[in-house]
Amino acid sequence: MSKRIFLILILFFGYFTCFSNEIAQKDSSKSKTISFKIKLKTADNVKIVVSPLKYNKHFAYSFTLDDGYRSAYLTAFPLLNGGRISNSLITEWKIDQGGDGTMSKGLFYSDGMGNKIPFKLGLAINGGAIGDFSAYRGHLSWAEVKEMYDAGWDIFNHGFHHATKSGTNFLTEVTENTTSIRQNLDFTMSHFVVPGGEGDEKYYLEYEKDALNNGHFSVASYYGVGPVFNINSKMNLDKMITARTFVQSSKDTISFKTMDNYLKTLDSIAKQPNASWFSEFTHGTGNANLWNLSIRFSDFKYYMTALADKYGVKGNDSIWMAPWQEVYEYIWLRDRIKMDYIQKGKDVEVKIVIPEIPEIFRNRDISLNIETSSKFEIESSKDVIIKDDGKTNHKLIHLKLEK
Template sequence: MRSGIVFLLLVSQLAFSQQRKVIITLEAKDAVISIAPLRYNKSFACSFTLDDGYISAARVALPYFNGGQVAAPFKDQWGFDEGGDGAIYPGLYYTDGCGNAISFKAAVAVNARSIHFSWDDLAQMKQAGWDILNHSYTHATGKEVKAEWEVEENTRTVQQRLQYNMQQFVIPGGKDDHLSAPHYTNAAFAQGLKVVHSGQYPDYWIEPSTREDWNRLCAGRLFLNSKKPMTDSVFNGIKQHLATGKYFWFNTFTHSVGNDDLWNISYRFTDFKELFNRLAKEYGKEGLDNIWFAPPEAVHAYENIRRTVKPVITRSGSKLTISFDVNILEKYNALTFLVQSNTAIKKVKGVNCRIESYNGKLINITW
């Protein structure tokens, strides 16, 4: 049996390591090909995570981002209102650079022993393209924490329940728990997780191309909460970073997004709507369309692949071929190629990859 499993793994790896090609038909004699710094050639990426598995993530945030009916007001087990207004919303969108709308997608950081929505809710979020992040099994903190077991047991339980392999970790104690943070960080990286998130790390405007610790990344994140007005400061930060001309990943989180400020660590529905509506209006499909609003595993995977791929460009007649190998396997396997040419692209074909979309300036592929 063991030899059979090894054989299947080898076959899988060989199939994955096949050379991939993008064949472009165009009339121009010359074209310059490059890989976009961010997927869909966006100016900045933004991620949003909801910690601790509170029910408003499933009943409010998911339908609000994806389009659907937000839950009406309701009381949770502690007496907090974790609902919204019961209205139907169209969703929030950016495009793939070729006119196709893509909904905002977020992440949830969960403790498998005590999620407050159902496993079916979590499966629905997974199906909608949301990430599930490891937040330890019991949310234990302090210097005596059994970090290795907490990380491993949470990974095992989520994998068993949902067949989902979590790739990133969120420190349970946040910015205030300096005792357990190093234990969790070491345990997460030792078990192969690629990113550890915490408010203890100062940089929530992450510049991917400059980070040397990309596969052991300690990512800061901005805590969105209703204790004080935040919308203007968020947008001032976006404008300042866009003005540099560099490419950044803006990493944010909260806990609940219901009508009450649950435990005084949440983002009330009215504040949640205000910020994300404005974000979509100014930088999404109806605005500048320069935001890539994606879950953190997607952003991390893109940069990881971008660093690895070394495309070879060849020309034969009217066909230009981009050939490349990828020796890493990600949950999100995707690239955006930029094409600089003085004539239009007539046709694009993928070999061992799928052409997601293209226009005269860019080609989006997955595999």
């Protein structure tokens, strides 16, 4: 076992969970109850529990691209979502942020009910660097960020200017970036990624403090909990600060040995008996290893395709490939709902008490595992969209709550 795998597994088993998110807690009097009925074909006993992860996946993998580089849109987005990957493109920095020019059909996992969902990543961006400049710009445009956001990618606060040096006004970096994204994209970011770079000793502590005190639910920083979480029991999401690990290309441009080592780490996590959540980062995904802190596109394509082939719809379909915010919000809601059900013969009535959900939450989903040998149907209910596999595997119910 490599040293990297060993250290990550220690973190995995050492992370304990307990309290609720203080920022997001609201008066319980503002909770509401939803209910729906399950109609069984036979009167066999049923058991219903909340799924540890969305669609009852075995593990969630969140992958974030830092700094808002153009390669995210030119290569990573079309590879995962499906579309034409850019040819080689030399940007203003004389660095190739393009890809191999091929057409991708997309990389997918499923919702367990026959529907394919494309792999999605997160973007940590600096509003001060986003614009609509020449075709050879190094950073994303607002239109490109919006297209990825609309496709389900999440956007994280990375400071307005990516400032780290002595004299930085950290509070302004946090709040100006929040304002910039709200003005240009019309939503409020809820998670912060500390920008790396030269700075005073422990400057990241200032970013952590100012982000958490100004509406952000979590911060990815130099040190903290994770990057692997056992999520079978309640998680401590209160002012969460997590440690970042990076996936990067090596100098070896011939083989994929470095990527294979990263895949071994992920496989060791996927094989754990409990449901888990793993988060990693990189910078660019173009043909060049941008600032030597990135993944060359050939490596990125190999890595993501290997994940899809083994854990996506082409493999065992055990992965939930989703951005940090999407997973965080599922676990937050999962740990706060109260579910009960009563069975009378072939009829099962399910009641779920929903807490007040923060307005800036983007996702309001809950999956339920149902154990029954009987096929079933669900009577429609207001305030919630319900999908199920009652006519096929009869194991899963998924709820999408309305705002």
